[in-house]
Amino acid sequence: MxxxxxxxxxxxxxxxxxxxxxxxxxxxxxxxxxxxxxxxxxxxxxxxxxxxxxxxxxxxxxxxxxxxxxxxxxxxxxxxxxxxxxxxxxxxxxxxxxxxxxxxxxxxxxxxxxxxxxxxxxxxxxxxxxxxxxxxxxxxxxxxxxxxxxxxxxxxxxxxxxxxxxxxxxxxxxxxxxxxxxxxxxxxxxxxxxxxxxxxxxxxxxxxxxxxxxxxxxxxxxxxxxxxxxxxxxxxxxxxxxxxxxxxxxxxxxxxxxxxxxxxxxxxxxxxxxxxxxxTRGVIGRYIRQAKIRKTINDENVLKILYQLGEENKNFFIPRLVDEIIRKRFYEKQALISILKRLTRQGYIERTRNLWGLTEEGKNRAQRVVKIHRLWELYLTTYMHIAPDHVHEDADTIEHLLTPELEERLEKILGYPKVDPHQSKIPYREDVDTKL
Amino acid sequence: MNTALEIHDLTVAFDRKPVLWNIDLTIPQGKLVGIVGPNGAGKSTLIKAAMGILPLSSGYVKLYDQPLEHVRERVSYVPQRESVDWDFPASVMDVVLMGRYAKLGLFKRPRKADKDVAMDCLKKVGMEGFINRQISQLSGGQQQRTFLARALAQQADLYFMDEPFAGVDAATEKAIVTLLREMTNQNKTVIVVHHDLQSVSQYFDWIVMLNTRLVASGPTETTFTSENLEATYGGKLTLLTDVADLMRREDYPSREENVFKP
Missing domain, CATH: 1.10.3470.10 (ABC transporter involved in vitamin B12 uptake, BtuC)
Structure with a gap:
């Protein structure tokens, strides 16, 4: 020294x-x-x-x-x-x-x-x-x-x-x-x-x-x-x-x-x-960014499942059992629960004992994901002439990625259509997507 | 009508192998000119040779009736987008300012006035919102527009552009064509290497059809014919290619007078 x-x-x-x-x-x-x-x-x-x-x-x-x-x-x-x-x-x-x-x-x-x-x-x-x-x-x-x-x-x-x-x-x-x-x-x-x-x-x-x-x-x-x-x-x-x-x-x-x-x-x-x-360029920085992206995708997928279950019952706010979610899409039970807990902390989900239900904000976020998914499917079939049975996987990735600007452009290009190629209704939000 | 570009008996060889044979053409001032031809036809080579970037094996190039060295500040060049590494540490503004370097000369830093010019050019191509963006973060179309702005910043009279529409979406392509049209209306000459035959008649006043030799050069209406297209894209001149390959293999000079040069 x-x-x-x-x-x-x-x-x-x-x-x-x-x-x-x-x-x-x-x-x-x-x-x-x-x-x-x-x-x-x-x-x-x-x-x-x-x-x-x-x-x-x-x-x-x-x-x-x-x-x-x-x-x-x-x-x-x-x-x-x-x-x-x-x-x-x-x-x-x-x-x-x-x-x-x-x-x-x-x-x-x-x-x-x-x-x-x-x-x-x-x-x-x-x-x-x-x-x-x-x-x-x-x-x-x-x-x-x-x-x-x-x-x-x-x-x-x-x-x-x-x-x-x-x-x-x-x-x-x-x-x-x-x-x-x-x-x-x-x-x-x-x-x-x-x-x-x-x-x-x-x-x-x-x-x-x-x-x-x-x-x-x-x-x-x-x-x-x-x-x-x-x-x-x-x-x-x-x-x-x-x-x-x-x-x-x-x-x-x-x-x-x-x-x-x-x-x-x-x-x-x-x-x-x-x-x-x-x-930004370092290996760890990149790794963290990737992990964040994976988290977002997982979170939004779980919200999406709850939303789709809600569509079936015409009520988005019914609290569900973990098993109901797993029946729709397979998850490890523990992994799913930790995702649900994270979403609860973030205010997208409300927990009552062993039941989990969307909050208003959770429903809105899920609705946006579903909307983009269906719009993108329509974009692929109309503009790129891809068969309707081939567009689902693509849309599954794009739905988490699109920025609000791109989302708006997509809506404009397609002219705010009512249904996707599989005749599912495209869920716009009356209060936000009002330029219909 | 005044001549913007005159090319006389131009031959260009890479590693002894000729890629352009005996090109003769003249292009009048104030035209929007397209150069078309199949891959490997020597389109990029032609404009690089005209800009003095490649050595000529024979012939000469005159711009506004003068050799390039005398009129260089009146000529501007947009390279192919893929020709540079976009991961270079530079912003959009940095790249566009390069268009001012010729006017600045050696050792001098860009001045405030140069930044004003750069800003104007960025506005013309609709990139004013991206001045501080790192260039690797731009989309292909934005990179292309950045290159265009850099060329505009030279405030030249004659522009050579190597595939300015490659990787550009339809809306941007339309905007660029409108911009080029405005430039030719001010009696500037724009020469563009182009790939899409569909849009040729719509975009260009003058067309140069190339396939290692000149097939045709003239006003689009009379020159862009199916016979000329057939000659440009149809039957390959395999004999010509084989002779060129032979010259490369045998280290043969492309002109006899070169034999005596060291």
Whole structure:
């Protein structure tokens, strides 16, 4: 706990550097990565991430030390070459993009590992720490390196902000962008460069192997919470920043621990939480909605049965035994009783000892369901020419679903008919459906 | 009468396989034009090639007697509704504002005035009640009208529309046709890829009949005849298809002069 407080107080300037650096790098990678996500090019990010490794080694070999600018330039060059090759292979041969990406990714990464091993065996003293680029080490983000990486991160953010509307349009509708004369090729070139740059600086914190996670996962998680593109980008950057900060903390308290895996664990946890708990798009939200729908269908079906029993006796308010309902339509006795109890709580049914009867409101709700059911049967037979003996199942679902507006349109189209295809009377309510 | 669109000896190939052969046609200004033909006839390809979205294997396209680059701001395009992923995080207003991007230019944000234009266009297509709706929550007809509003926001003179009636209910279709009619009355030209042969005579002044080659192009009254329909939808030119397939398999260039190009 003490370590956490010490870290969060930011009293040590080194901690400040590392924390600030990691947040900036992961947040900017997440923002640029959101466009990779929207463009459905998630795999491309992974290819670039792996392809920068030989570039880093090359930069090191040419500069003779870990000069950040040499490493960035080297990484940028091989990152780009990998993309050009993927593009070339997909357009000039009949190999599909996923195969091309797989090929390029493994070839470049293999070469990178080979070069890294050669450098490590060469006995060059300044090479120590080069392997941090494999799995990331946030704690090494200090001094002049931090300045360089921060400048690149700021450039990324400014460019994304400046070209936000163009990038979004390209992701949504590229043909249209071409049709209005946008320089599509040029804009794509800029975006790709930004992605390569984001990878180049992001690997400092996350490492090449896991870089794709910080590009794609924040965007994927953010998408669960919102339908607004600006909010999505904001959330993605916040998620990225949180994971970056936690990575920095781990790197500070356990220096031997690689940062990348921790960042990935944190961001994946955020993604899983989003996946399950996001209000409308999340799995649990969907499940709850479905359960509600099932409840409504069950409730309305029971009310409908009581209404139909009432039709037979010309009196809707006769209290009934549970068995009478089950005779009309089979239910588990206990399940039916719990539905009846729920309807009683809601005021649609009144209970007198073991007898259950509709209230005025219950009768009205059931009447609406029956009315829609019969109208829909009529609609199917007259407008879609479906045989009258085939329309019942369809109407059974539609009767619970229709909104009041659609209900009104249906009545108007059919001209407020009196009976359904089976000659059952369509029960309008005098007080509400008065436009007869 | 002034010419809105002139296409000369146009050939378009996908992966070396020609899908449109030597198209020659001119379309006068102020007409409501229908393009009809069977599936795979190259209807969408024709308007995409005219809009510069696809590369031409041969020939040229002139709009208002000028190359596309000179008159691009006078031309607008409505893609097929299925060509985009509607689950994109955007609202109806966001999409319609895209119609203003060409006028805005790079780097600039839509201004208040652009939103006014977008709002006007949404009113024209009867979508003013949906400005903040997420686009995946729209019905097919509403998505189509959103695309239409985006094209209108460009305030162009020539409109290419790829199946604007697909997935649209009858009432909406009628409303859209009325709107297009108003536009042509203001001497704008509207070119529509269309599927329903029943409504051709009722909707269009001019008809282009296509089946990988041009069968006919002219005023609907004189051109939309049973002989032309027979030629468009009847007997498939299997020899032509086989030659095209051969060109793809053998990686053959579609024009000899291309041989010397890299």
């Amino acid at each position: 003490n370590a956490l407080w010490e870290f969060l107080s930011f009293s040590d300037p080194n901690i400040r550097y590392v924390a600030f650096g990691s947040v900036l790098l992961t947040a900017s990678s997440a923002i640029v990565g959101s466009f990779t996500f929207l463009n459905k090019k998630s795999l491309v990010g992974d290819a670039i991430a792996h392809a920068v490794l030989p570039g880093i080694c090359l930069g090191f070999l040419l500069a003779g030390n870990k000069n950040p600018i040499a490493l960035i330039v080297g990484a940028f060059v091989t990152g780009w070459i990998s993309l050009v090759l993927v593009e070339y292979i997909t357009t000039k041969t009949r190999i599909k993009e996923d195969t091309a990406i797989g090929l390029i990714l493994s070839v470049f990464f293999g070469i990178g590992i080979l070069m890294l091993t050669v450098i490590q065996k060469s006995g060059n003293a300044s090479q120590s720490g080069l392997d941090h680029f494999l799995f990331g080490k946030a704690a090494s983000l200090v001094g002049s390196d931090l300045v360089t990486f921060s400048i690149v991160a700021v450039i990324l953010l400014v460019m994304v902000l400046a070209l936000f509307k163009e990038f979004s349009l390209l992701a949504f509708d590229k043909d249209y962008a071409r049709s209005i004369g946008l320089p599509v090729k040029g804009i794509e070139l800029v975006l790709t460069s930004l992605i390569v740059l984001a990878v180049v600086i992001g690997i400092q914190a996350v490492g090449v192997v896991l870089m794709a996670a910080i590009l794609i996962t924040p965007a994927a998680a953010a998408r669960f919470w919102t339908d607004k593109i600006t909010v999505m980008f904001f959330l993605a950057s916040v998620f990225g920043a949180i994971s970056g900060l936690s990575g920095a903390f781990i790197s500070y308290t356990a220096p031997s621990m690689p940062t990348g895996p921790w960042i990935v664990i944190v961001i994946s946890t955020i993604a899983f939480i989003s996946f399950f708990f996001a209000p």
